[in-house]
Amino acid sequence: MATSIESLPPPGLDPEGLDGLLQAFPQGRLSEIVGPRSSGGSSLLLALLARAARNGVTALVDASDTLDPAVAARAGLDLRGLLWVRCGGRLPVAWRATDLLLRCPGFAAIALDVGESASAPPGMGVRLQRAVANGESMLVVRGPRHLLGSAAALVVSVRRVRARWIGAPRPLRLGGLVSEARVVRSRSDPGLTRLGRAWLLEWRT
């Protein structure tokens, strides 16, 4: 039986790869990317911002001031359309800045990178979820662990599988990182959380 052209994914889109995972992040909802350091969580966040940047301007609230713009540009993020808020390690300021940005509709995506020592003020999850629900923006919080309770509509957990070194027997350079992402909560598509569903992602240096 012939397959309708409209039913096929656009060229270059791999529904089971990174694009399939990025599509799961809902607009107008609060999402979380959780995982320890060197798990690939920040790489996933950059890929998500680069994808959202095709639809408009994006904002990154950087609690610990760790974004590397050169890497962000290589990941496909248009730096001219990125509003970077550097909080210099002040986490409460980062939460307030995110809340403030959500009151300005029109951003394709707003991301908050809380850094390593993460905690959220009481009720912040619900406050952010209500603010983002009124608009078309996507709000993503990146942290080492799940912070915002039931307010998050999507929670993606990332873990490191292995580092990829180039050169044998002695490594000559770091080639990349292989990480595994699992959806641990999805309100819009509970099927994503079914047991065994995982995305194996290979990040290159």
Add this chain to the structure above:
Amino acid sequence: MIRIACLHVPDADATVQSALLDIALRHSPSVEDVAPGIVFLDLRGLGKLWGGEEELARRLLQAVAERGWTARVGIAGSRAGARFAARAGEGVTIVPPGRDAGRLGVAPLALLDLGPEMAARLARWGIRTLGELADLPARGLAQRLGDEGPRLQRLAGGEDPTPLRLWTPPPVFEESAECAWGIEALEPLGDLMAGLAEALCARLRRDELTADAFAWTCRLADRTVHEGFCAPAASLADPAAAAAMLRASLAARPPRAAVEGITLRAHPLRAPKTQPRFDEPPGPSPRLLTAALARLSGLVGTSGIGAPELLDSHRPDAMQMTPFVLFSSRNPAGVAVRAEGRSPEARTELISGEARAEINQGKILAVRRMRPPRPARVTLAAGAPAHLHAGGLAGRIVAGAGPWRVSGEWWTEEAFVQDEWDVELGDGTLCRLARDGRGWRLEAIYD
């Protein structure tokens, strides 16, 4: 009766021209900016005001001489006549009314500012002077050149009915306020600034303009001056948004002493009136975004907010913050175009060829930079890092690659050189270490 004066300063540049226009405008309300060093003045009705054409010409020469330049003035019944008179004679040359044709007979054709095609055509006919052009048969000229022929012939004969293309000075959008008692607190100073911003925005809206930058100068009680500058994300003429932005900027950099006088200037910009395109992604409202940025500046400081820009350097973490400006596909450089900053094309060039090939493929391993890099203690084994201790990060190194030498700018006083290692700790953390003359540092963590 048409009377035109030509004020001419040979070999003038843009600075001289600006001064000439200023001088001309003080003597006549109708002034035309012709070319560097040449300004026309309409003298109709000014004779009694200045005591005659000769007196007016003498005053013009004197005003120019006070600036240190030597000028010539020609007065005639047409632009071509006045220009020729100014070029031909020294000082003041006045062509009596009705005598333009006679004087212009020997003037070169170049005085008419012909296009290259017309100039070449007349040159082929052997016409070199205005007199020769004026003597051509009018009917034949019209048959060969159309309407342009008789028009040029009339100009060559000293008939110039076209009014001057009036030059008006660029408007200055500036408001000032005096406060002799001195303002020390930020809140009343913000209120004063908001009042000035409201007046400026009203003037901008009246002229259908917006502002893409505001600058202020405060005269302080300690006899010093406090200056500031802020630029909205998109050009605006909304007083509330401008006031919020100015208040935040003042809070970020308050004056050192009581303010006795304040001047606020806006940089005007003619905002294009176009509808947004259907294929263009919607963006934040400029008014709301400006207000949000102003409040964010209050939270994180003006230096902590903006768009990152890569610098043309191999120095690690070579980047700078630039003001965040809304941009569109039609105006990639931003709605509020500014002179500073690198063009988008130039920025793209900063990314190496290998990196360009990877762009938009995603799947790039992110780096979390330590700012500033954390001092680290590294134990070596056989010349390679074996154990790391840096702040909250410690552990045995199970894999690593390096050293990779990074160096550059040795021709400046800010030369840099360091050796870099990529290492993997026992708990799986991937780090980039660097060592230079000052010791080891943790530069970044891969994530």
